[in-house]
Amino acid sequence: MQTTSEIYKSLADETRLRLLVLLQGQAELCVCDLMQALDMPQSTVSRHLAYLKKNRWVQDRRGGVWMYYSLRQGLDPFLQAQLVLIISRLAGTDTCRADQERLASYLKNKDASACG
Numbered sequence: 001m002q003t004t005s006e007i008y009k010s011l012a013d014e015t016r017l018r019l020l021v022l023l024q025g026q027a028e029l030c031v032c033d034l035m036q037a038l039d040m041p042q043s044t045v046s047r048h049l050a051y052l053k054k055n056r057w058v059q060d061r062r063g064g065v066w067m068y069y070s071l072r073q074g075l076d077p078f079l080q081a082q083l084v085l086i087i088s089r090l091a092g093t094d095t096c097r098a099d100q101e102r103l104a105s106y107l108k109n110k111d112a113s114a115c116g
Contacts, residue, residue: 007056011086015048016051018090019034019045019048020057020087021087022034022100023069024087028061030069033107033115036103038099038102049069057071059073063115
């Protein structure tokens with residue numbers, strides 16, 4: 001069983017918080033989408049996503065060779081409320097706005113064969 005401290009420790013990293021903000025409002029995103037938005041290598045993004053998945057903040061789905069991530073459905077109501085609070089607080093920061101702009105630009109111009 002996860003302890004409360006383990007759950008909150010998983011949020012104690014700026015990259016993981018940025019990933020949660022990017023996933024909010026999206027059905028799901030491919031790792032390649034998140035790499036572009038964060039301007040980080042695949043290994044870094046995947047490591048942080050794995051940590052969030054281990055701590056039950058996100059869920060994944062394999063589509064061929066690609067991995068897709070989304071916010072976890074069916075979170076405990078308390079954790080869901082915490083997630084909403086965190087995302088609403090961070091979404092307006094300069095860093096998260098820049099991430100969202102990079103993501104939107106990338107998705108708009110994304111080659112359909114890039115992933116999925």
